[in-house]
Amino acid sequence: xxSMAAGxxxxxxxxxxxxxxxxxxxxxxxxxxxxxxFFHAVPGSRLWFDEPATAARGVRxxxxxxxxxxxxxxxxxxxxxxxxxxxxxxxACLGIDRYAVVSWSMGCPYALAxxxxxxxRVSRVGLASISHVPPDERPESMAPLPEEDVRAAxxxxxxxxxxxxxxxxxxxxxxxxxxxxxxxxxxxxRMLDELGHRDALEENMREGxxxxxxxxxxxxxxxxxxxxxxxxxxxxxxxVWRGEHESAATREFVAERLPRARLTVWPGEGHCGFIRRWxxxxxxxxx
Numbered sequence: 001x002x003s004m005a006a007g008x009x010x011x012x013x014x015x016x017x018x019x020x021x022x023x024x025x026x027x028x029x030x031x032x033x034x035x036x037x038f039f040h041a042v043p044g045s046r047l048w049f050d051e052p053a054t055a056a057r058g059v060r061x062x063x064x065x066x067x068x069x070x071x072x073x074x075x076x077x078x079x080x081x082x083x084x085x086x087x088x089x090x091x092a093c094l095g096i097d098r099y100a101v102v103s104w105s106m107g108c109p110y111a112l113a114x115x116x117x118x119x120x121r122v123s124r125v126g127l128a129s130i131s132h133v134p135p136d137e138r139p140e141s142m143a144p145l146p147e148e149d150v151r152a153a154x155x156x157x158x159x160x161x162x163x164x165x166x167x168x169x170x171x172x173x174x175x176x177x178x179x180x181x182x183x184x185x186x187x188x189x190r191m192l193d194e195l196g197h198r199d200a201l202e203e204n205m206r207e208g209x210x211x212x213x214x215x216x217x218x219x220x221x222x223x224x225x226x227x228x229x230x231x232x233x234x235x236x237x238x239x240v241w242r243g244e245h246e247s248a249a250t251r252e253f254v255a256e257r258l259p260r261a262r263l264t265v266w267p268g269e270g271h272c273g274f275i276r277r278w279x280x281x282x283x284x285x286x287x
Contacts, residue, residue: 008051014071015093023086024071025064027094029054034286035099037062037087037114039107042216043177045070045208049200049275057282062099064090066110068215069208077157078218080113081228087114091121100285102126104274106219109134109227115236116229124285125238128274129246130254134227139253145224153224161217170213177209178202185245185270197275231257238262239284241277243269 009026017023026046036059040046046063047070048054054061066083067075075082091099100123103111108130115122135145152160164170172179181189181201192198209216231254238261242251245268255263266273274281 009048012046015090017086017089021067021073021075022071023064023067023073023090025062025090028061028063030058030060033058033060035060035062035094035096036282036285037064037099037101039064039101039103039110040066040069040204040208041105041107042219043069043173043180043205043208044104044107045204047200047204047207049197049204050195050278053278054282057279057286059282059286060096062090062094062096065208066107066215066219068211068218070210072215074211074215074218076214076218079222079225079228080109081117083110084114084117088118088121097121098123100124100126102128102274102281102285103130104128105131105271108132109223112231112234113227113229115238116233119235122236125234125236126281126285127238127240127251127254128281129242129271130240130251132223133250133254134230135224136226137231137257142249142253150224153221157218157221157225160221161214164217164220165213170217173216174209174213177205180205184272185243187243187245187268188270188272191269191272191276195276201272201275232259234258234260236260239264239281241266241274241281243271243273245270 011027014022014024028048028051046065065072067078101111108127109132111125115125238258240255240261240263243266255261
């Protein structure tokens with residue numbers, strides 16, 4: 001078991017995938033509870049923020065490091081759908097049949113990928129502060145993607161990774177990931193301090209980046225490439241949440257395009273609002 005600022009994991013382990021890669025995961029809450037997977041943001045990891053609230057809700061929370069984060073081996077060229085295959089292998093190893101998925105920010109496209117690829121396994125999807133949309137569904141009202149990066153992602157993604165790796169803009173994620181919190185809305189900073197979760201979130205971020213930048217940068221490439229599914233393909237019940245103090249455009253567009261989506265705006269919250277709202281999120285996911 002592993003202790004962190006917000007509690008102790010029931011299990012903190014690595015499962016070996018069919019291709020030989022290691023996938024690090026942790027379990028929290030009630031080992032006999034309703035299965036719920038959570039997909040982290042960027043930078044982020046399997047480490048959790050609020051074990052007491054999770055245990056109180058009676059869920060078996062499974063968190064996992066995506067390739068190149070924390071304790072999971074890098075999978076260069078990985079796609080959103082290859083992550084879905086990783087999760088399917090983890091599910092089988094844990095003996096879970098059906099589960100809900102909650103995700104935050106950059107983790108949200110990966111939750112949609114799992115629902116698109118394995119719809120009979122996923123009961124509900126929760127998207128907290130989703131930050132990306134598929135490039136081929138991006139509306140004109142959103143800022144255009146950098147054309148040079150889009151071309152490189154399609155033609156020479158390794159060169160794009162190398163260019164990004166040399167950039168000071170990206171290097172801060174690897175050297176001091178917790179500094180990203182300083183760019184959050186004031187509502188988020190106040191909430192983290194009020195709840196006492198800042199240390200846990202910083203630990204989560206540092207663990208995510210301990211291998212360096214490449215896992216995160218390959219995910220940035222994947223966001224610029226075709227996702228392998230469309231919003232219209234997501235047939236499961238989906239909840240989209242956003243904070244009052246963060247941009248509405250992406251979240252509302254996503255809610256409009258997903259066939260069975262419900263949008264909730266959290267008053268007074270920012271990008272980290274899901275942390276304060278965790279108990280109500282869990283109640284929605286396991287209802």
